[in-house]
Amino acid sequence: MTSFIASKLSCLRGQNLIFTKLDFELSNGEALVLSGENGSGKSSLIRLLAGLIKPFHGALSWNGENAFNDIASHFDNLLYIGHQNAIKSPLTLYENLEFWANLYGDGRDLKKTIDEALTAFNLTSIANNRGRILSSGQRRRLNLARLLLSNRPLWILDEPTVGLDKKSCEYLEIIIQKHRNSGGMVVLSTHIGIAIPDHKILDLNQFSTININRVAS
């Protein structure tokens, strides 16, 4: 049984305390959806969970071990999809994914893995086209296809549905469901409709210091 627990997390960006005393618990097969206004710290929390920024206070633990004590092994556990698509226009879709598959180095059959990832997001027909011809929705799908290149227990997705049409959202719902069925965890922030059955919700407005001040005054 894997557990991913945040306790009393605070995040400081520059001079501003973005959120404080944030707790959550996540274990196998569970999904956590982050909600909150713009600027409530969803992306900051996501980057913090991905290990890109350090918490100002509090701890993030993976199976009881503090994730920031051994950040390299935390990186082994997760896949992070941010706002940016990390797609190279001069490379073909296949070459883009091939690079990431090599970097993740799971030792799986490379071609089969990449083909499956392309199929899951319905990109097979344009696999040999250069990245520059992609529409923004296709770029998003190619970026999400990275999730299928490696077996990692934790997926961290920052507004994965931006730019996706209804059909593409369904592809994403399917792979998230499969991931959870095989015991994976998902943390995602989103504004618009993606159906994630029985998920936990973390409302960041609750932890935002700015809102607390507003209420107090």
Add this chain to the structure above:
Amino acid sequence: MSPYFAVIKRDLLLSYRQGADLVMVLAFFLIASALFPLAVGPDPVILGRIASGIIWVLALLSVMLSLDRIFHNDYDDGALEQMEISPQSFYLIILAKIIAHWITTGIPLIILSPIIAIMLNLDNDAFITMILSLAIGTPILSLIGAIGAALSLGARRAGLLVAMLVLPLYIQILIFAISAIDASINNFPVRPHLLFLAAILAAALPLAPLAAAASIRQAFE
């Protein structure tokens, strides 16, 4: 494929498909060197005297102009942060990117340099030394340049900032490279100067990726 080899392959493929970037750096190297005979006059003796200096200063500037290729694109589209949180050593990924930068910038400069040397009437005895000094020196330019490029991530007017950061650090490379070429023109032993250059390379090879990786992490904060 080894992940680090995949990084090199990707960067080489990118610069091959975006060939204009490389051509522009090399064209700068050629055009700028063609300005000197016009500026100081066509006297072969004077040109031969300053040829080694021109070649090396222009090599420094050409490498500097190409430094934004190492990290900036990958920083802007989020690929660099994905590389950091990949299971591979970020230090070795950075080293692989620097090697790819040297292959696409340093080696073409080395190949082009004899043309400029002939054009500027460099002493024939000094050709081998010039190429050797560039072969040892240009990897150092890429290594130290990578630190400057990493420090300037996220900055406005990054190009000027890189110049301010990197050019002072290039001085010692210039000194030893030029003294090696001068030594070969004047029939003095060349070896000690090249060994000094090689010593700088030996220090920069392990240390520069370390500094670059630390500055990139700083940029993500």
